[in-house]
Amino acid sequence: MNPTIKDVAKKANVSIATVSRVLNNLGGYSDKTKQKVNEAIRELGYQPNAIARGLINKRTHTIGVLFPNVSSNFSSDILQGIEDYAHGRNYSVVVCNTDDDGKRTMKYLQLLREKQVDGIIFSSSLLKEEYYEAIQAMNIPVVLVSAASNHTTVPYVKIDDCLAACDAVEFLIGKGHRKIAMISGGKEDLLSGTPRVDGYMRALQKHQIPFDSRYLVYGDFRFESGCIQFETLMRTVPEITAVFAASDEMAIGVLSAAYKLGLRVPEDISVIGFDGVQLANMVVPPLTTVSQPLREMGKIASETMIRCIETGETLPGTIVSHSIIERQTVRTLA
Amino acid sequence: MNPTIKDVAKKANVSIATVSRVLNNLGGYSDKTKQKVNEAIRELGYQPNAIARGLINKRTHTIGVLFPNVSSNFSSDILQGIEDYAHGRNYSVVVCNTDDDGKRTMKYLQLLREKQVDGIIFSSSLLKEEYYEAIQAMNIPVVLVSAASNHTTVPYVKIDDCLAACDAVEFLIGKGHRKIAMISGGKEDLLSGTPRVDGYMRALQKHQIPFDSRYLVYGDFRFESGCIQFETLMRTVPEITAVFAASDEMAIGVLSAAYKLGLRVPEDISVIGFDGVQLANMVVPPLTTVSQPLREMGKIASETMIRCIETGETLPGTIVSHSIIERQTVRTLA
DNA sequence: GAATATAACGTAAACGTTTAACTGGAATTG
DNA sequence: CAATTCCAGTTAAACGTTTACGTTATATTC
Numbered sequence: 001m002n003p004t005i006k007d008v009a010k011k012a013n014v015s016i017a018t019v020s021r022v023l024n025n026l027g028g029y030s031d032k033t034k035q036k037v038n039e040a041i042r043e044l045g046y047q048p049n050a051i052a053r054g055l056i057n058k059r060t061h062t063i064g065v066l067f068p069n070v071s072s073n074f075s076s077d078i079l080q081g082i083e084d085y086a087h088g089r090n091y092s093v094v095v096c097n098t099d100d101d102g103k104r105t106m107k108y109l110q111l112l113r114e115k116q117v118d119g120i121i122f123s124s125s126l127l128k129e130e131y132y133e134a135i136q137a138m139n140i141p142v143v144l145v146s147a148a149s150n151h152t153t154v155p156y157v158k159i160d161d162c163l164a165a166c167d168a169v170e171f172l173i174g175k176g177h178r179k180i181a182m183i184s185g186g187k188e189d190l191l192s193g194t195p196r197v198d199g200y201m202r203a204l205q206k207h208q209i210p211f212d213s214r215y216l217v218y219g220d221f222r223f224e225s226g227c228i229q230f231e232t233l234m235r236t237v238p239e240i241t242a243v244f245a246a247s248d249e250m251a252i253g254v255l256s257a258a259y260k261l262g263l264r265v266p267e268d269i270s271v272i273g274f275d276g277v278q279l280a281n282m283v284v285p286p287l288t289t290v291s292q293p294l295r296e297m298g299k300i301a302s303e304t305m306i307r308c309i310e311t312g313e314t315l316p317g318t319i320v321s322h323s324i325i326e327r328q329t330v331r332t333l334a
Numbered sequence: 335m336n337p338t339i340k341d342v343a344k345k346a347n348v349s350i351a352t353v354s355r356v357l358n359n360l361g362g363y364s365d366k367t368k369q370k371v372n373e374a375i376r377e378l379g380y381q382p383n384a385i386a387r388g389l390i391n392k393r394t395h396t397i398g399v400l401f402p403n404v405s406s407n408f409s410s411d412i413l414q415g416i417e418d419y420a421h422g423r424n425y426s427v428v429v430c431n432t433d434d435d436g437k438r439t440m441k442y443l444q445l446l447r448e449k450q451v452d453g454i455i456f457s458s459s460l461l462k463e464e465y466y467e468a469i470q471a472m473n474i475p476v477v478l479v480s481a482a483s484n485h486t487t488v489p490y491v492k493i494d495d496c497l498a499a500c501d502a503v504e505f506l507i508g509k510g511h512r513k514i515a516m517i518s519g520g521k522e523d524l525l526s527g528t529p530r531v532d533g534y535m536r537a538l539q540k541h542q543i544p545f546d547s548r549y550l551v552y553g554d555f556r557f558e559s560g561c562i563q564f565e566t567l568m569r570t571v572p573e574i575t576a577v578f579a580a581s582d583e584m585a586i587g588v589l590s591a592a593y594k595l596g597l598r599v600p601e602d603i604s605v606i607g608f609d610g611v612q613l614a615n616m617v618v619p620p621l622t623t624v625s626q627p628l629r630e631m632g633k634i635a636s637e638t639m640i641r642c643i644e645t646g647e648t649l650p651g652t653i654v655s656h657s658i659i660e661r662q663t664v665r666t667l668a
Numbered sequence: 669g670a671a672t673a674t675a676a677c678g679t680a681a682a683c684g685t686t687t688a689a690c691t692g693g694a695a696t697t698g
Numbered sequence: 699c700a701a702t703t704c705c706a707g708t709t710a711a712a713c714g715t716t717t718a719c720g721t722t723a724t725a726t727t728c
Binding site: 348352361363391392 | 675676679680682683684685
Binding site: 002047048055060062069071072076079080083095096097111113114115116137223249253256278283295 | 335336379381382383384385386388389392394396403404405406407409410411413414417418421424426427428429430431442444445447448449450471472473557583586587589590593612613615616617618619620629
């Protein structure tokens with residue numbers, strides 16, 4: 001098998017303690033022994049065993065990341081941000097795909113506990129009480145990214161959804177739109193559903209536009225629901241001039257449905273999305289959207305996580321700023 | 335800290351060996367002790383420490399996965415397939431984002447070795463000699479997914495790129511096209527570059543269509559290069575009626591560029607893509623493409639990996655079958 | 669009823685590290 | 699020069715498991 005520290009010690013004619021010390025730069029040895037040891041290490045191609053280290057240090061330099069759906073554009077951008085920073089700090093990340101399923105999530109949490117991860121990043125979902133307790137029991141830090149929890153002590157990284165939604169709608173209003181529909185995410189979704197609806201309401205109110213309940217419909221953030229809900233809108237309230245979709249995927253669904261219906265974007269109908277995934281720039285016409293700095297958010301989450309692990313501090317949440325990326329799906333009304 | 339097996343033993347008034355035995359269903363204990371032990375486990379909320387287990391078993395139940403770019407649609411679909419199957423078999427996966435950079439890749443391989451992963455899945459890139467040797471030195475299995483290597487003994491999971499490309503082009507030919515351009519990936523890319531070009535050539539030859547070198551241009555698989563290369567084509571060979579792009583992203587770039595140039599798809603120009611990412615179904619008009627079963631490929635890779643780990647067999651490669659998904663970007667010529 | 673087998677455990681070594689405690693000798697101090 | 703400090707190094711315990719081996723007590727066999 002692979003050489004161990006014992007082999008190195010034997011080869012260099014020193015004790016394993018000495019080898020360990022030069023490995024960890026702890027001092028307490030002469031330059032000559034250091035040379036000898038390093039030589040032996042090189043010759044044997046020795047590399048320390050992180051498992052053995054982990055056992056004694058009670059640190060695995062590993063963090064677990066939970067996503068409802070790893071392969072969504074949204075998640076994978078965050079993941080990249082997390083992984084990149086973590087790797088720079090010599091941490092590994094193990095990914096978990098929960099399917100937003102309670103059973104599965106709990107099983108993952110148990111797995112992560114057994115594997116003794118140093119911390120958990122929880123993404124894009126609601127941190128249920130059950131999860132929170134399980135993590136508490138593990139005695140390791142957790143940070144939320146684009147996620148929510150009832151527990152105010154849990155650090156999070158997110159945008160201000162309500163404000164961002166309000167900005168999006170005000171952007172439309174600024175372009176002269178007044179008949180603005182919204183396709184929200186899940187009706188019960190406390191995370192990205194209700195706050196964005198609140199933002200929509202707020203913007204209308206601010207500009208004295210009365211709210212018409214027929215203008216507000218609910219999808220599930222996914223492409224298909226965007227298509228379907230837009231068709232519904234066109235049937236029930238064809239007079240609208242703009243639609244605000246609570247996700248880019250749904251906004252792209254709107255584009256797709258509009259095309260099928262023979263409507264031109266933005267000439268016949270304006271569309272603004274939400275998220276700022278790469279995809280938004282690839283569609284025709286390029287989608288105007290309010291963008292979350294996903295990769296940056298992943299990075300900050302990673303950063304926060306590692307600080308929690310290494311210093312034991314309890315850190316506050318971070319609100320990152322969104323921005324509106326104006327492309328070609330919103331038209332200025334005369 | 336968390337309770338250990340020792341705590342359980344004490345509480346149940348048995349030795350740790352006995353606890354270990356009931357934990358692993360090894361027999362050698364009465365039903366009564368089993369009860370006692372399980373009771374103690376429950377009361378303490380005990381969970382085994384996988385790190386300690388790993389140290390003695392020399393198995394961590396962890397596999398490392400290397401991607402050039404985790405957040406691409408392509409990679410993340412594969413990842414999901416890998417993760418899903420692995421999780422079902424009680425393996426965790428740690429992700430590594432290599433940026434296709436040699437230094438970074440080597441650092442990851444070292445890290446994975448230190449962490450004692452049981453195997454490595456290498457995706458979407460060329461397994462350089464240097465990497466291969468590093469993995470050999472670790473004495474663990476490697477499997478390639480949508481990747482290539484000079485070493486024929488390494489199990490792989492991929493489609494037949496040449497055949498798939500040929501099919502794509504023949505599909506266009508079948509629709510009456512004869513002036514067919516191709517936007518390839520990297521010129522030097524032995525993985526998905528040259529084989530697909532070969533397929534293109536083969537299809538032309540099969541149908542006695544002479545090859546015109548101006549019809550073949552090179553991008554880098556990404557969206558922007560699709561835009562740019564299509565513009566080039568329109569300048570140099572505007573007579574073409576169809577273009578075959580070696581990736582969906584590039585094909586979508588073509589759609590985007592065509593839109594800018596005022597060309598209608600498929601009326602003025604037909605487009606077929608390659609990969610079958612989810613995105614292809616969301617664009618306007620929906621992209622016809624040759625599809626790789628990415629998630630399935632991830633699953634098979636995972637499956638192969640775990641079999642290698644657990645049985646020690648050396649398994650053969652797997653060619654999975656592609657399929658053409660006909661949507662709305664290819665028109666039949668009169 | 670002695671010999672043997674079996675069931676139900678316990679003991680202790682091992683996995684590859686880190687680290688507190690110890691040791692022997694050289695250098696420094698008063 | 700004796701006492702002290704310091705340096706360079708060793709020894710051994712510890713981390714939380716698994717597992718080979720040993721040890722009882724009881725059951726079975728002849």
